[in-house]
Amino acid sequence: MDDNISRQQSVGNESNESTLKKRIGSHRSETSGGNHKSILKTSDTSGEQKADKWLLANQDDQAHISTISANMTLADLHHDGDYRLLIGDLGLFGTKALAKLKVYHGTFLQSENLLVDLPCGVVVVHNDKPELTASVIVASSSYLYVYRNMKPFYKFSLPPLETNxxxxxxxxxxxxxxxxxxxxxxxxxxxxxxxxxxxxxxxxxxxxxxxxxxxxxxxxxxxKHQVLRKLNVITCMASLKKTVSETNAPSCLIVGTESQQVYILEIEAFTMVSTATLASVPVFIQASGLFDVEYRILFACRDAHIYLIKRGYDSGRLCIQLNSQPVGLARIGTNIYVAAMDQTLSIYTNKGNRTWNMKQAANITTMEEIVLERQALNLVAVALTNKTIMFYNDRKCVDMLHVDDVVVAMKYGRFGREDNTLVMVTQNGSLIVKILKRTAQFQMMNDQDKYGTTVNSSTTKLVIPKKTKLFVDQTMREREQFLSIHKTFEQELIRLKLSAFKTYAKAFKSSLNPISLKHFDSIKLSAKVIGLGPVFQIQLELQNNNADNNFLTDLLMVFDYDSSIYRLDLNVIHISCLLPNLTYRYCNPVTCISQLNVSDSIKIYISHIKEEIPLLTVIINMPHSEQKFEQQPQ
Structure with missing residues (x-):
């Protein structure tokens, strides 16, 4: 790495550092010059509640930082217990787009290094050989830049891809x-x-x-005189502990690339110890476990799917299918938290089953895990575009923090010598540092606390009815005739399963199912009827869920109905192209022309133009039509 790409600018002194330790370590309010603010009072003029759990330690409105959460980290660089803040600044606020690696010692900018390209991830790892040292790794383009003592140390480039x-x-x-x-x-x-x-x-x-x-x-x-190469561009990066889960233990590096490849690197010699392939480009990584023992790595990708990689996997296994693109991924215990672009925060199990879903009041910008060791709590902080941050404990909203601007990046951890610190970067480039009160208690918030509305929070006792004579007789009958009741139940259950299998076989043979069962034509069709009649409207949603992201062409949507009862504007809809992971909506007006006020079903077939057997079939049971109102002659 050329030494000209790095430039360090020291702006802190010993007095500033001592002032910082007082401000961060003991929660005292002090006044600082320049553009820094230190307001350690609960009666904040920015609209915070009187019972706010967070103290404002510093707010620098002239920081002019443009970054993402992946480019922020808190680390003990010198192993003295004093944690620094490292930010990979994209440099979008200046007249020249100069990316920089900035290091904050408390509230003051300690140093900054110029970067040759825009960073996409900043990670701090530790080496124990020959001595305990901290290395800062910055991912940019197809290279990994390693800094030691905030000086360029090593440059690692991913292997280039094969050129067409x-x-x-x-x-x-x-x-x-x-x-x-x-x-x-x-x-x-x-x-x-x-x-x-x-x-x-x-x-x-x-x-x-x-x-x-x-x-x-x-x-x-x-x-034209340069060698044509296809670079393997990095999209995301994370670290994974190698043998033990201690804070300063050696780690491995996980790198996701634009070519849908995943590399696990050993940082001492930067050798690839494992590789895997994903079905899409990864954007978020969540790793847990130990590389030498057992690990699970979740990848949120651009195709709105989350894939899982474990030891021995050479390709990602589909774990979760989302309805929208993800904007945040976190894992707490056995719960997987996913924030999506459709304003929803969801919880999934390890098997991919969704157990909880909450639509937020605004769009989600970023998400961060909050670990409170003293209270044995693990919270999730969700930043919204309405200038608020919501804190969730499992499925309960336990706190809400108001900010002066939209938060686009945040990082929680130990900063300075204070354990519970939340660092935020806003949309206008401000740097905000807040400290959690030591006496803060997180309890479930009601609607009055969140929205200011009055609700009846009193709990009503469940009324349990008294035991009647019929209940007692039925209990005695079940005790005396338990064998015959059990046999009857088993016979009815077997009949139910047989009937379900027959119906499924019939539907599979005649394609009477709303979801195509062919692996190469995985499409889904849903329909609903709008209106009271005699004029209805059939609203259709068609989606291509192909796992290989292949698009479908030359499809026909055919409507089969009784022409003596209904009249449709379109009998056939030609679908020229069906792209994957997109929802296509169609509308077809239906008019009931029968004078007998009867209803019938309408069948919808989806098939290829050159095939007779349909891919799927949807049967719509039409409701009874309201009689057409006719004005009586006077």
Whole structure:
């Protein structure tokens, strides 16, 4: 790594550090100059409640930080018990987009290092050989930059991917002068339509996205003499303890890439100890366990699915299927918390079953796990776009924190010498540090605390009826004739199972099911009827749930009905293309033309144009139509 990419700027002194320790360690209110605020009072003028559990330790409105939660971490860099805050700043607030690695010692910026590209993850790992040292690893593009003592130490690059032969041949022929610029652009454009943009190199993508002919010519002339490589870009990163789960124990590094690959690296020699493949690009990683014993790694991907990788897995196993793209992933005990873009916070089990779902008051920006060791509590903090942070203990909302701006990134842990510290970065670039009161107690909040409405919180006793003579007689009968009752129950259960199997076999044979059972055509159709009649409207939702993310083409939606009872505007709907993980909605008006006020069913078939057997069938039992009102003659 070139030494010119790093620049350290020391802005703290000994007096500032002593002031910080007083402010963070003892919860005392002090006044600081500049743009820093220190308000350790519960009567905050920003609208916080009188019984606020969080104390404002510092607020720097001129920090101008643009980052994400993955680029923030709290770590003991010098093993002296004084934790620093490390932030990978994207540098979007300045006139020049300069990414930096910033280190905060308390409320003051201690140092900053320039980064050559935008960071996507910051992790601190510890080595015990030859001595206990802390290494800061920054993931950027396809490289891992290692810092020791906040100085560049090592640069590790992921192995490049295989370049497409047609793409390589096109650039080689242009380099040799066999084709001109227009032919090169035509060949690369046709190749992008054939194999997709993901399979192309960054040079080709930059070339195709440039619209100016002069700039496009200069790009081609500049890069034609360089080796064509396809970089393996990193999307997310996390750490996994190796042998023991202590704080400063050695760890392994988990890296997710744009090529849907997962690498587990050993940090002492940066060797790959395990690799796996996912069905989509990972964006969030949640790891638990030990690498040498047993571990479970959850990956939230862009296809709104969560995949699981354990020891011995060479590919991700589908664990959870979401209704929207994830914005946060956390695991507490046996519960998996998932925040999605549809404003929902959900809890899933290890087997992927959803046990709880709560729609939030606004969109979710980020999520963070809150570990309270003294109270033996594990909370989840959810930041919303309405400038609030909700705290959940299992399924209960136990606290709500108001902030002056929308929080886009936050990190909880030990900061300085204070254990329970919440560091937040807002949308306008402010840095906020809050400390949890030592006397804070988290209890379930009612609607009056959350929304200011008056509700009746008194609990009513469940009224249990008295035992009647009929109940006593039935109990005696069950005790005396238990054998015959059990045999009757088993016979009825067997009949029920047989009837269910017959119905399922009939539906499978005739495709009378709303979900296609073919592995290569996994589509789902749901329908509902709107209206009282005689004019109805059938609303349809069609979804392609193909596990291989393949799109379907040339489908027909055919309506089968009794023409003497109903009249439809569309008898056949042609579906030209059905992309995966998207919901397509259709509407078809239906008019009841029968004068006998009868109802019938309407069948909907989904099939390929060249196939006679439908992929799936939906049967809609139409309701009785209201009689058409006719005005009586006067």
């Amino acid at each position: 032969s047609v793409e390589l041949d096109a650039w080689t022929r242009y380099k040799e002068g066999k084709i001109n610029l227009a032919t090169l652009e035509e060949m690369l454009y046709n190749l992008s339509l054939e194999i997709g943009l993901r399979q192309l190199t960054s040079r080709t993508l930059m070339f195709l996205n440039t619209h100016s002919p002069d700039i496009k010519n200069s790009l081609a002339e500049h890069y």
